[in-house]
Amino acid sequence: MGDEGGAPVPSPQQARAQASAITSGRAAPESEISPTSRLRTLFDRPRLSPGQRRIAQYLIEHLTEAAFLSITDLADRVGVSQPSVTRFASAVGFSGYPALREQLQAIALGGRGGSAAEEYRGNELQAAVDAEIENLENLRRDFADADRVIDVGRKLAASAPLTVLGLRISVSLAEYFAYAARRVHPDVRLVTRGGTVAYDALLQSREAGGTWVLAFSMPRHxxxxxxxxxxxxxxxxxxxxxTDLALGPVVDEADVTFATGTGSRLVFDSYAAPGVMCAALLQAMTDADPERTQARLEEYEQVADQHQFFLRD
Known part of the structure; x- marks a missing residue:
């Protein structure tokens, strides 16, 4: 497509690919790092037992409330014994639970922009939006240093084929990523069925020369x-x-994990932050090979125009 007597008009995707390359930058000061990232660093050092992982995951998911719980209340919420909480505090480098709680409170108070009353103001739908805004703010802090996203985007772009895996509730995110990635990558293989079907697809991908898989794991995992x-x-x-997890068996098996919060205020979760994470990795893939990106986008636009894929806006 083009204007009258002029050069072809780029599609929105082509224009964005030309103008929105990710730039590397220094990490933000510690006060700007998201509470989730700080807790992930705090709890990631030792190899925790399954019970200790449950405590860590509860603290990550309920920081604002959990940071002010007594050891008895925390043990009851997680479903473990009080000595288990004490051993957990020791395992992550503290003299006891009071010292751990003091650190949790500092992280919780430092990462919040308003009071508890402000958090719960409005109806349930507004509260759900507020929770997603907080997830996005945490992701924004994590993006202060974009080097890891850039590096993984390059590796995904270089993997041919590239396999995208998402099962059950995670199918929607995997389908979105694979659909967009096919515009800029020559061989994207989507796996949305588990069991031996997934195993077969993964083994074939490796035999065909693939080096990376992008997997999604949203709750329930x-x-x-x-x-x-x-x-x-x-x-x-x-x-x-x-994934939304900072710890756990799936995280242990991954080579690199991007942990993003999910909205859990409503009956079914919402995925604002994971969606932005997908778009960021897609951007990094386009940046990794600009010439291939432009060539593939131009070819796709020609096919789309020829077969009238889209309505004229």
Whole structure:
């Protein structure tokens, strides 16, 4: 397509690819790092037992409230004994639970922009939006240093084929990523069925020369996802994971994890932050090979115009 007597008019995707390359930058000061990232760093050092992982995950998911709980209340909420909480505090480097709670309170108060009353103001739908805004603000802090996103985007772009894995509720995010990635990557293989079907697809991808899998694991986290990630690693594939988890067995199996919050205020979760994470990795993939990106986008626009894929706006 083009204007009258002029050069072809780029599609929105082509224009964005030309103008919005990710730039690397220094990490933000510690006060700007998201509370989730600070807790992930705090709890990631030791190899925690399953019970200790449950405590860590509860603290990450309920920081604002959990930071002010007594040891008895925290143990009751998580479903563990009080000595288990004490051992957890010691395992992550503190003299006891009071010292850990003091640190949690500092993180919670430092990461919030308003009071508890402000958080719960409005109806339930507004509260759900507020929670997603907080997830996006945390993601924005994580993006202060874009080097990791840039690096993984390059690796995904170089993997041919590139496998995208999403099972059960995670299918929608995997389909979105794969649909967009096919515009700029020559061989994207989408896996949305678990069990032996996923295993077969992953093994074929490795045999065809693939080096990376991008996997999604959103709550509730499926056993099939963990099994598929393990098969991928066993076959020699590297795994990049987008999930809401900072700790857990799926995270342990991944080579790199992007932990993003999900909206859990309503009956079904919402995925504002994971969606932005997808778009960021897609941008990094386009930046990795600008010439291939432009060539593929131009070819796609010609096909779309020829077959009238889209309505004229």
């Amino acid at each position: 499926a056993h099939e996802t963990l099994g598929a990630v393990r098969v991928a690693r066993g076959a020699g594939l590297k795994v990049a994971l987008i």
